[in-house]
Amino acid sequence: xxxxxxxxxxxxxxxFVRHHAEGAVSLGASIRNMVPTELCxxxxxxxxxxxxxxxxxxxxxxxxxxxxYAELDGGExxxxxxxxxxxxxxxxxxxxxxxxxxxxxxxxxxPIEVRExxxxxxxxxxxxxxxxxxxxxxxxxxxxxxxxxxxxxxxFEQDIAEAxxxxxxxxxxxxxxxxxxxxxxxxxxxxxxxxxxxxxSGLRFQDEFVRHKVLDLIGDLALLGVPFIGHLIADRSxxxxxxxxxxxxxxxxxxxxxxxxxxxxAVAHKSAPLAYAHAASLxxxxxx
Numbered sequence: 001x002x003x004x005x006x007x008x009x010x011x012x013x014x015x016f017v018r019h020h021a022e023g024a025v026s027l028g029a030s031i032r033n034m035v036p037t038e039l040c041x042x043x044x045x046x047x048x049x050x051x052x053x054x055x056x057x058x059x060x061x062x063x064x065x066x067x068x069y070a071e072l073d074g075g076e077x078x079x080x081x082x083x084x085x086x087x088x089x090x091x092x093x094x095x096x097x098x099x100x101x102x103x104x105x106x107x108x109x110x111p112i113e114v115r116e117x118x119x120x121x122x123x124x125x126x127x128x129x130x131x132x133x134x135x136x137x138x139x140x141x142x143x144x145x146x147x148x149x150x151x152x153x154x155x156f157e158q159d160i161a162e163a164x165x166x167x168x169x170x171x172x173x174x175x176x177x178x179x180x181x182x183x184x185x186x187x188x189x190x191x192x193x194x195x196x197x198x199x200x201s202g203l204r205f206q207d208e209f210v211r212h213k214v215l216d217l218i219g220d221l222a223l224l225g226v227p228f229i230g231h232l233i234a235d236r237s238x239x240x241x242x243x244x245x246x247x248x249x250x251x252x253x254x255x256x257x258x259x260x261x262x263x264x265x266a267v268a269h270k271s272a273p274l275a276y277a278h279a280a281s282l283x284x285x286x287x288x
Contacts, residue, residue: 001074003056005091007271008067010101013225014060016043016050017071024071029057031223031246041220041239051076054219054239055165059087061222062156062215065096066103067271082164082188084215088157097271108230110255114244119236121217121245126231131217133234135210139168139192145210160218162204163211166190169198217242224249226258 008015014029025048027033035044041054056077060068062084070077080086113122129151136144149160167189190208191198205211217234220242228249234242249256 001072001076001078003078004071005094006069006071007097008069009271010067010099012067012069014057014066014068014070014222016053017069018048018050018075019071019073020048028225029053029223030225031243031250034223034243036240036243041223041243049075052079053077054216055080055082055084056087056219057222058156058215058219059084059091059161061218061227062161063088063091063096063153063270064103064227065091065270067099079188082190083162083212084160084219085162088161092157099271104226105259106224106226106228106249106256107259108228108249108256110252112245112248112252112255114241114248116241119238119241121232121234121237121241123228123230123232123245123249126229129227129229129232131214131232131234133210133214133217134236135213136236137209140195141192141197142209145207147207147210147214149214156218160211160215163208163215164188164190164204165212166192166209168192169194213237221246229259230256 016027016029018025018027025045027043027045027048027050029043033043033045035042035049037051040052041057042049042051043053044050050072056070060066108123108125111122111124113120131149131151132146133149134144134146135142149155165188169191172189172191186199190203197203213234216239217232217237220239221228221232223243223246
């Protein structure tokens, strides 16, 4: 599978373009195109699906890139190493173009919350975009972890992008038995046994687990289609709960204001260059 990032005009947003024998289908990175899946965030239009979009969306949102055509020759974004780091390096090497248009922002004015049992995610008013995330697992390598992320491209690149996805061995074996997660391996997933992790390389951060949850949050909230200004608080959340929050935000226009081109801060749109990501290797071509 190959992913190609092409620059897009202002106000395009992130659009996945799935190429197959019958032609190409465009799927905007929008909550209206999201479909429920067990393991990842996926988009679908008229039977055409693109899976595992959250890590590349996190890379784009984390680097504050707004307008991109993400072209694929398969139905899933390459897993790479299970984080956003390969996409970040790819984009940085190729370069980012500033466009002659101010960025719109969705500014939260009143709290919006969704809960499921003991899990919740809430977004509250804040002067700047922030994320406070906490996780809790009955495993000696995790237990309770919390992380506060102050949004910036440099912070994403240094502190979040390299955090990998993780799974428990007993769950992975169950998925394999059902014919799922066939691409999952120690090359792209932190796999936890009952007491330790199976990856010989160890962890990249002591709290890599909660940092990856922050990464997932950034990728999933990109489905708003516009960057937000607010404090996002997540406690033991996941993709499905993140999607419900995005839906609830859009259902509650009384709780936010959209800062338009006249009101928004003087920050320009950005477009990603032409770049390629392959499941086995990375290639970069000059920006257009």
